[in-house]
Amino acid sequence: xxxxxxxxxxxxxxxxxxxxxxxxxxxxxxxxxxxxxxxxxxxxxxxxxxxxxxxxxxxxxxxxxxxxxxxxxxxxxxxxxxxxxxxxxxxxxxxxxxxxxxxxxxxxxxxxxxxxxxxxxxxxxxxxxxxxxxxxxxxxxxxxxxxxxxxxxxxxxxxxxxxxxxxxxxxxxxxxxxxxxxxxxxxxxxxxxxxxxxxxxxxxxxxxxxxxxxxxxxxx
Numbered sequence: 001x002x003x004x005x006x007x008x009x010x011x012x013x014x015x016x017x018x019x020x021x022x023x024x025x026x027x028x029x030x031x032x033x034x035x036x037x038x039x040x041x042x043x044x045x046x047x048x049x050x051x052x053x054x055x056x057x058x059x060x061x062x063x064x065x066x067x068x069x070x071x072x073x074x075x076x077x078x079x080x081x082x083x084x085x086x087x088x089x090x091x092x093x094x095x096x097x098x099x100x101x102x103x104x105x106x107x108x109x110x111x112x113x114x115x116x117x118x119x120x121x122x123x124x125x126x127x128x129x130x131x132x133x134x135x136x137x138x139x140x141x142x143x144x145x146x147x148x149x150x151x152x153x154x155x156x157x158x159x160x161x162x163x164x165x166x167x168x169x170x171x172x173x174x175x176x177x178x179x180x181x182x183x184x185x186x187x188x189x190x191x192x193x194x195x196x197x198x199x200x201x202x203x204x205x206x207x208x209x210x211x212x213x214x215x216x217x218x219x220x
Contacts, residue, residue: 041066041102043094057099063091064103065113085110136217140168140208146176149206155219157194162186164213170206177207186215 042057047067059067085102091111094100103111136158141147149170150158162168168186171177179185186192194200206215 041100061113064100140213143211149204152203157200158219159193161191161216177205
């Protein structure tokens with residue numbers, strides 16, 4: 001003889017809802033879901049890969065901070081965070097597969113998980129020089145004597161070419177030029193150009209061993 005047990009169908013339904021779970025790293029179909037409500041957030045490592053039409057838990061890092069897709073940057077877009085969320089002075093730590101609560105700061109603003117922004121290295125920089133060009137060519141007046149190359153004036157830079165047959169020496173510190181450091185030697189036919197961002201508005205001097213040594217100078 002078989003014994004028949006009467007089973008309450010409501011108990012089966014309640015048990016089915018109470019034991020519903022989603023495996024770590026998986027997704028659920030919208031047709032099944034978890035009762036039709038907003039799914040809770042979850043930490044998964046690695047992040048799940050969804051197919052078209054699938055729903056998913058809100059993804060967070062292991063501290064409960066919502067992960068935002070990198071495709072939303074650098075443009076600024078509003079981020080919708082499901083409630084409830086919570087402020088904790090010390091962020092919680094989650095393990096793989098835990099349901100999580102999105103974290104807010106003390107002002108109710110969502111805390112976004114850190115992410116790495118990849119930039120080219122070295123970072124390309126374009127330097128735009130400004131100012132009109134002016135001719136300041138000259139020659140050595142007295143041999144072995146420092147003279148003014150450029151007086152103090154507002155300028156972005158200059159270029160000098162030694163058009164004589166002997167060496168010339170220029171001093172960029174405002175003191176008298178000599179045939180030794182800290183002056184710079186510019187050999188015959190060579191040129192000197194101030195580098196970008198060089199403070200070129202000061203007074204500069206020049207020295208030559210022979211009178212009438214010529215040099216070309218263009219400022220901007």
